[in-house]
Amino acid sequence: MGVMAAAASAAGSDALVERGELKITQQEFSDFFEVAIPADARAEILQDETRLRRTLAEYYVLRQLDVEATEAGVDRDPVFVKQLNRQRSEMLARFYLAELARKRNPDLAKLAKERYIDKKASFAVPAEVDASHVLIAINDERDEKAALARAQEVLAKARKxxxxxxxxxxxxxxxxxxxxxxxxxFFQAERMVKPFADAAFALKNKGDLSEPVKSQFGYHVIRLNERKPGRQKSFEEVQAQIEEQIGTELSKTYIEEELNRVRGYDVKINDEALKAFQKQEAQAK
Structure with missing residues (x-):
């Protein structure tokens, strides 16, 4: 019986999938969903039944292999136990550090407002133009004089x-x-080479044409299609973004402080035991 058929047999209960002794409940899948799926992808998956079913099917495969491995005694394998203990220590330490950082509970809204005021210019949206161009390249078959003449020909036709x-x-x-x-x-000035950008942004009205302008690519004739003026984003528009950024920065700082706190503990190493370990491990290799 396939995974979707197994899921269908579980209709009417809180089990999403049942196969033999294996039962995946709504709560279990919810727990998996929360820790295994990135936050920014959850809503998309929940709105797409095909992706949701595929995610459930993949989780079922993982759980079924878990059951089979346990029945085979792999969970008691010494190598597995050592790796599990190491991963547990790493995960527990990371979780603990994150929890310590979270408990600092800084006023992110206040800090975000201060950063917005201090770096207001960085939250400005630059002006943009929508432009078309004709490029006349300078190459082995066309020197600069011929390229300019051809560009002027294009400009004359456009003006007509x-x-x-x-x-x-x-x-x-x-x-x-x-x-x-x-x-x-649409593009911002910084996206284009300077001579081209200067000429494009100098045009004022829709349909305006530039004189041929030379860049490293050749001569351009530029037509302005539309302009978008620059504007300053309000604090409300960027508050969530700034708070997330500050929260990440502070979390890293707090975690590093905690790591340094533990690194600073006065710990005495048993030199004789360490040498014995070193010798023992070298001989084992």
């Missing part, structure tokens, strides 16, 4: 009213022009 997208398809040496017809979409 020829469709800019058609000109881009016909003239542009930008490989993407065949698919985007020269339209680069």
């Amino acid at each position: 009213g020829e469709a800019f997208d058609k000109l881009a398809e016909e003239y542009s040496d930008d490989p993407s022009a065949k698919s985007n017809k020269g339209d680069l979409g």
Whole structure:
């Protein structure tokens, strides 16, 4: 009986899957879901029945192998026990440190507001433009003078009213022009090389055309399609983001402080026992 068939047989109870002695209850799967699935992925999985069923099926496989391994006595294998103890210590220590950090309970809202005021400029949204261009490359077959003349030809045709997208398809040496017809979409100034960005952002009105502008790629004729002015994000827009960032930073700081506290304990090492261990392990190898 497949996993989904087994799940169907459990209808009417709180069991999601039953097979022999193995029963996966809603609570068990919920616990697994909480600790194994990243928080930002849970909502997506819960809204997608196919993914939810696949997650349940994968958990069933894990649990079934757990049952079989236990029946085979693998849980009593000395190597497994050693690894389990080590992992338990690591997990317990990490959980303990996280809990100590959480109990510090800083006022994240207050700290976030202070950071927002101090670094307000970093929460500004830069201006963007949507522009199209025709690129005339300078290459072995076309020197700079010929490239400029061809760019001026394109500009003259555009000023006479020829469709800019058609000109881009016909003239542009930008490989993407065949698919985007020269339209680069919205971009911030920092995304483009400076001569191009300066010329594009200097255009004021929809449909404005630039004079040919030279960049490392050749000559560009640029058409402005639309502008989006820059704006300052409000504190409310970014509060959650800042609080999460500060919380992560403080948690790391607190954890490091706790680690240093324990590292600072006055611990005496038994040198003779350590040498005996060293010798014993070297001989065992």
